[in-house]
Amino acid sequence: MKTKVSLVKCGSYEQKTVMDAVRRAVDLLGGIRAFVKPGEKILLKPNLLSAKEPERAITTHPEIVRAVIRLVKEAGATPLVGDSPGGAVKGVERVWEKTGMKRIAEEEGVELVNFETAGATEKKIDHPILSSIHLSNAALYADGIINLPKLKTHGFTVYTGAVKNFYGCIPGLRKAEYHKPIPPHTDDFGYLLTEIYLQFKDRVRLNLIDGILGMEGNGPSSGEVRKMDMLLASADAVALDTATTSLLGAAPHKIRTIHCLSKKAAGETTMQRIEIAGDKPSEFALENFKFPPTWFYNFIPRPLVKLLGKFIWLKPVVMTDICTNCQMCVRSCPVQTIKSKGKGGKPEVEPENCISCLCCHELCPSDAIALRSSRLARLVIRQ
Template identity: 40%
Template sequence: MENKVAIIKCGTYDDGKVYLAVKESVDLLGGLNSFVKPGMRVLVKPNLLSAVAPERAVTTHPSVVKAVIRLVKEAKGTPFLGDCHGGVLTGTEVLLAETKMTEAAAEAGAEIINLEKLGSELHEGIAISKGIKEFDLIINVCKFKTHGLTILTGAVKNSFGMIPGMHKASMHRLYPEVNDFCEMLLKVSGFVNPALSIMDGVIGMEGDGPIGGNPKSIGLILAAKVPLSLDFVMAKIAGIDPLALPVLSLAIKKGFKPEEIKIVGEPLSEVILKDFKPPYTFAVLGTAKKYGFTGKIKTFLQPFLWKLVTIKPVIDNSKCQKCNECVKACPVKAIGYDKGFPRVDNKICIECYCCHELCRYKAVAFKKNLLVKIWLKRQNPKK
């Protein structure tokens, strides 16, 4: 398969300009007509992690979704818009309304499909929405963001959204080790098999994403046929060594060849960010990974060294709205209540960061222990 990644500058969410940028990116891959044939049922799958406004940069922006729907219609396909969202308490209608997807679908002319209601089927023990069989083609419309567990979340991780509701939490319980979890992500991305991935990098998220970080102007639309290639280029743009990302390093071991990626559009060297802030966990997990301090070595060293650098989530009572989302979402039931507020039991916690990922109120932070602080200071004495 041709392995191109298109990079197009786009510094605004103006509908017209976004449409032109998305079209240009897809044209550089052969045009949407080379993917969508007349009469095809096409699922447009954004990142709808949580029921928050598009300005928070948590979810794919509606203008990017509208541009993709418009292109599908121009290619005479029938567009559908859908996702299985991450939260367990917010209904799909609220999610679609808050993220402005209801409006986007109505404006651009796509039918909204509730993937949760279609049910799921097991693929190698992983429950995936039956939606993957309902459509002739899936377009993955992902977001340029950081992530506490996987460092960045882009095209590959967006397919995890095809796992319905609480099945997502089961995956964290079944694969508590980050490398095993990423191996599962690669399988899911393969099963979902989007024909095309388009990334909303106009305003992405830096810092403690995928929900608690800060919006970051990046000014780019990216597109690729191969989700891994898109994520590789995203890491380069973020100024993060792609090998420090567990999904990418694992994929390379399994035969993914980043040297075969051909950049089209803007040259990569001109769009690399010099000041992109990775998540707090990156300093520890990324460095640990670089030195092979995970997997078997991690197991061997437990409980002596690893515990000293492990980053646990902690609830900030001053921000907590007691919505109960984190309590329900925790795959190992590590969160209970203490004096009226949720509290993490560190002995049970497997550091999957689902609670951090799903708290809309940024009330789940990462506990900064003294050893980690000293370590980070030594790595970057200027900070």
């Protein structure tokens, strides 16, 4: 039997339009009662990368969350909404407010769960570099999880979707810290994402991607907003990411996270064994979707990374004319290579120590982090 992924057209974030589309996407998979039982507490995990307005397509839209809250209540369960925003250094309340989650929670009468204050548990993992990771108790011990990612590109992993959304279950700045021991190779990070997903796999009931507005180019926060008018859902997060990247024109097995998930048999990664139910892909304008440049991490064998990395590299640089000096990049850098020594005390990257994790680029609230590549890198990846 094929793994089912539902694909539904949704042209706006108008409340009734979204409710109808979300219901249809779930009904195509068997209906909400196939995933949620009466009396359960179900954690809804949106992508709340930073304190940004929904129309910027950086975070999961609040109307998507509202629709799923209502479906969970219809099934007789209690929904909770939680995340650990990477940009919550100034306080998670600001993120709840800006992303529209606070308003939705108040209107729908649901609890917002702060993963930082919910506590964490250390879990052993099977990874070539890390032996364990800390994960939020709110996610680990929920009766079930409904995963609500945003359709976006990612400068390091190329694509961020259902599986990578679970990286938000790592509390606080530990997310940046786990980049520190991992060399700049996407397989190492891909296997980390795989291990995190496997910790939650048995609790994940449903995954639904918000692709009404998506992001292409240099995501996940500085890319270009693209109207895509699509919702995708599946019980299998891996199949959902496989189908989504395929619809966007990529070969899923070339996305290194999907490659790692396949090696660990974490879910379905073969399109021939996935059924797309609902609307036809031809009804969507998906041509020429822009992925970020796939730079040297994807091409260089791990043993040669340190050697060739001297000649083929991509590093962040602070654009001081845009920088607001919020210090987010300084606080989020896992190797403390961003110092407040630029003009006017603004941050400056010390490139010799940079590990190219791009946490600063991902979390900068002002889009003030540009990416600079070596001449050889530009030739290799044809930027």
